[in-house]
Amino acid sequence: MNAASVTPANLTITPRDRKFAREQKPTRWWNGGDAVATALYNALSATFPKGEAFFVESVRQFRDSAPDRLAEEIKGFTTQEAIHSREHAAFNKAAIEAGYELQVLEDRVAWRLDLVKSRPPIASLAATMALEHFTAILAHELLADPQHLHRAEPEAAALWRWHAIEEIEHKGVAYDTWLHATRDWPRAKRWKVKAKVMMLVTRNFIVDRTRGSLELLRQDGITGAGAVARLVWFMWVRPGMMRKIFSAWAKFFLPGFHPWNEDDRHLIARYEAEAALGRENERKVRRAA
DSSP: OOSOOOOOTTOOOOOOOOOOSSSSOOOTTTBTTOHHHHHHHHHHHHHHHHHHHHHHHHHHTTSTTSOHHHHHHHHHHHHHHHHHHHHHHHHHHHHHHTTOOOHHHHHHHHHHHHHHHTSOHHHHHHHHHHHHHHHHHHHHHHHHOGGGSTTBOHHHHHHHHHHHHHHHHTTTHHHHHHHHHTTTSOHHHHHHHHHHHHHHHHHHHHHHHHHHHHHHHHHTTOOHHHHHHHHHHHHHTSSOHHHHTHHHHHGGGSTTOOGGGSOOHHHHHHHHHTTTTOGGGOOOOOOOO
16 A cells, blocks of 8 residues: 555544434524524535445445455444434434425435446545545534534534534545555556545535525525525635635645544544533444444
């Protein structure tokens, strides 16, 4: 392998089997009574059931040839992602019950994924590797700045924070699988492919999440230039999550990049120390096969 993993040797990927949005279902504008804030997070959630199933499939295809430690990390990754898919399916159901129609957003995700799956398996792995970096830096920002969810309903906020800590925990798995799968590639080829894939993934992520958010705002009767302006302000100015993750996104293109070049497990430890996970409600889950 001509590029090395720097995943911490003492990292443990721990699936936390929690359930949300069952008894305490989010209201229509669960994110601080703000239609725009709610629309963006709902648009993200609409992608997760299909998207995370795609991640699992993409990485699992390379598990049999992986070193023992990476193979074990892939098991933890797939278990976590399967639970995430289940919980966002429940969250999305609550959004539908609150009056939103998500099918058009889900169809867009399926169309994107079908395009990738029509290519060789390494293309799916490359897309997963790039998207997992995207989700990891979003998760970091979400946990690092409590203001992102400080006005959200507690049950919804708990879901997103729980999801975020596990995205951080397994952020190196897809990348290490990519390093292993391309271990015979020249360094220049690996960089060129991953850079192109990240640029494409970034373009599609921004376009589709913007498009999906505007569709949900349209369902709330918020349309036109005003809707666009409010969404752009929320995404890029205040609180401006997309602006705030830019430097972390750009590091992906640097020589020697690895997701674990920044060890941000302190965010997980802080969250757990605040008892936000409710450890008394956790139970061990069987690892994915």
